[in-house]
Amino acid sequence: MSETVGFIGLGNLGLPIASNLLDAGYSLTVYNRTAGKAAPLVEQGARLASCPADTVTPAGIVMTLLWDDESVESIVMSDGFLERLGTGGIHVGMSTISPEMAKKLAAIHAEHGSVYMEAPIFGRPEAAVARKLTVPFAGPEQVKERVRPILKAMGGEGLFDFGEEVGAATAVKLIGNFLIVSAGQSMLEALTMAEKNGVDPKPVVDMLTQTLFSAPIYQSYGKMIAEKQYSQFTQSKIPLKDVGLFQKTAQQVQSPTPISSLLHDILESAQKQA
Amino acid sequence: MSETVGFIGLGNLGLPIASNLLDAGYSLTVYNRTAGKAAPLVEQGARLASCPADTVTPAGIVMTLLWDDESVESIVMSDGFLERLGTGGIHVGMSTISPEMAKKLAAIHAEHGSVYMEAPIFGRPEAAVARKLTVPFAGPEQVKERVRPILKAMGGEGLFDFGEEVGAATAVKLIGNFLIVSAGQSMLEALTMAEKNGVDPKPVVDMLTQTLFSAPIYQSYGKMIAEKQYSQFTQSKIPLKDVGLFQKTAQQVQSPTPISSLLHDILESAQKQA
Structure with missing residues (x-):
């Protein structure tokens, strides 16, 4: 609960998930290209970031739930994002992207001392509201241990561990x-x-x-x-x-x-x- | 239970189904192109017929579980089959055939005073043994009423009524x-x-x-x-x-x-x- 989590992407799934994380006691800093979408979360106590890097706490956890390969990559490559995340930082990718891009992101993070793990989400918005998501995930063991309570707070019991190699989930x-x-x-x-x-x-x-x-x-x-x-x-x-x-x-x-x-x-x- | 039922087609599904009908107390007269397959049923009390028409009791019920359109049609058109079944007789088709053939069989039976109803079977042989089949069925209401206890004895609770028009099931x-x-x-x-x-x-x-x-x-x-x-x-x-x-x-x-x-x-x- 002491984690401050960055959350980028407030679409039909992102909004209810972020709301459930706030409910679970996490401090969230949120970002969305269309900032207006964040209003209900700000009301719920989230801080609204002015740019993707502004969601990042050094050595913290930042989560993305975006449209495709390009949109996730552009966030990661945006000014200051990787630099600010730094050693000990974790990026949890929840978007449906290509395994190829997931591996590329893992490599980019590794170069900057941070770690990429993947936790893409199955579930319609109603299931997100009800915390009944199905979440296959993969990444290095230690990182998964730190992130697991967050996944549980958003997905409930539907967590499925697909090992350490990013791309599998x-x-x-x-x-x-x-x-x-x-x-x-x-x-x-x-x-x-x-x-x-x-x-x-x-x-x-x-x-x-x-x-x-x-x-x-x-x-x-x-x-x-x-x-x-x-x-x-x-x-x-x-x-x-x-x-x-x-x-x-x-x-x-x-x-x-x-x-x-x-x-x-x-x-x-x-x-x-x- | 007073019904004597004709049963034609003793394949992987036919054998356990016929066996369950014997267990349920029905008198069965069975026929299979390869007569040897009937041995365990004869041991269980079934009578072995010498030809398809020989399974038929006038105004009785005869069931077929065969390979395809042609094999069902050839049984129905075989010597004496329709004549012997006659008015009040029911043919329950359990094979996976075309709706077109099902309708054709219904018309042929109607010409001879008998009625065709369909009750094709979903289920692997293990499910047939366990009486856990899924059976969509269709045919005239009165006929279904008479056949339903037999379907229940072979399929258990998995019966689904698709109305009176043959071809639907x-x-x-x-x-x-x-x-x-x-x-x-x-x-x-x-x-x-x-x-x-x-x-x-x-x-x-x-x-x-x-x-x-x-x-x-x-x-x-x-x-x-x-x-x-x-x-x-x-x-x-x-x-x-x-x-x-x-x-x-x-x-x-x-x-x-x-x-x-x-x-x-x-x-x-x-x-x-x-």
């Missing part, structure tokens, strides 16, 4: 997001077939999600599809970006990508229709 | 099998990517199946993939046949098939490598 995050998109698009294809055959999709979803597919993903996406709310998801830029990262990461190690490549094409078309 | 069965194949192949693609990135697939499966994908299908197929036992499944002819039926059924109603078409291609290649 990020790969796991891409795997999860690819499987989510695959499950969603497959259900869309299946339930469209049902409907066009005169079979109401709702009881189909009910049966599947009570039996073979009794998992949160099938329950929530099945409901969205049956209620014609699913295009919100395919037209968002997130699945397209994440399936693209999965595909690129697989291709870099000559791992076959038939399904992810097809899904990427499908999502790209959905974007054009949006 | 068969479509649902194809949907389920398509989603199973899609989940399996997507996990294979995902876990291969993990492994080639130096990430052990086992803890990845553990995390996913404890959280977002906490469903029986992901648990059993994830385990198979992590233990390198999955090619048994892709090299079996069942997923190829069923994804093909899904695809054909969808195409007949102009429902898009991007994922099922890709999966069909992938499974066809896997067959060639088998």
Whole structure:
């Protein structure tokens, strides 16, 4: 609780997570490109930083929850960020980025005496509010020990340790997001077939999600599809970006990508229709 | 219990199901193309029929659990089958066939005074032994009422009524099998990517199946993939046949098939490598 934590990125997930850390007693210094978003946190006791480096306490912990590789890298490379963090400092990356970038960030931090660890987050904003996130994480043992109470304060019981090598948890995050998109698009294809055959999709979803597919993903996406709310998801830029990262990461190690490549094409078309 | 039931098709699922019906007190007359497979059932008290029509009690119930459209149709059209079943007779089709064939069988039976109802089965042989099957079913209300105790004796609590129109439950069965194949192949693609990135697939499966994908299908197929036992499944002819039926059924109603078409291609290649 004595930690002062820097928190950068106050989007749909960042806001409730930062709020839960404040509730847990952490002192937070927050930064967001659009500063206005920080207002509820400032009211809750957070300090608003004027630039990314201003969130950093020397030898402290700073967390980022941003859009993509480039946005995380630009924060790390911003004026004074690495210099201020310095020896003993920890950067906890929570964004969905490429394992390649995660390793690059680890190397950059190592050059400056600080350590990068990864803790990307599975969960919708409601799950963040409820502290029911799934968080695969990886990084050097000592660093994880220091960060674990913070992860627990934001994620609850859903912490999964993927070892010391940075990149592993990020790969796991891409795997999860690819499987989510695959499950969603497959259900869309299946339930469209049902409907066009005169079979109401709702009881189909009910049966599947009570039996073979009794998992949160099938329950929530099945409901969205049956209620014609699913295009919100395919037209968002997130699945397209994440399936693209999965595909690129697989291709870099000559791992076959038939399904992810097809899904990427499908999502790209959905974007054009949006 | 007073029903004498005909049971045709004693494969990996048929055998344990027939055995459970005998245990439940039904008198069974069984038939299988390879008669030797019936031996344990005969020992348990079943009568062995010499031909399909010989399983039929006039105005009785006869159940089929066979390989495909053609094998079910050939039983129904075999000498004396329809004539013997006659008015008040019920044929319960449990095979995974096309909705088109299910409707055709319903029409053929109607011409002969008998009724066809469908009750295709989800479940591995172990689940059949344990009476933990998932059984979507459809057919005329009165017929379902008479058959329901039999379905319960074989499937337990997993019965799902999809209305009176034959074809609906068969479509649902194809949907389920398509989603199973899609989940399996997507996990294979995902876990291969993990492994080639130096990430052990086992803890990845553990995390996913404890959280977002906490469903029986992901648990059993994830385990198979992590233990390198999955090619048994892709090299079996069942997923190829069923994804093909899904695809054909969808195409007949102009429902898009991007994922099922890709999966069909992938499974066809896997067959060639088998």
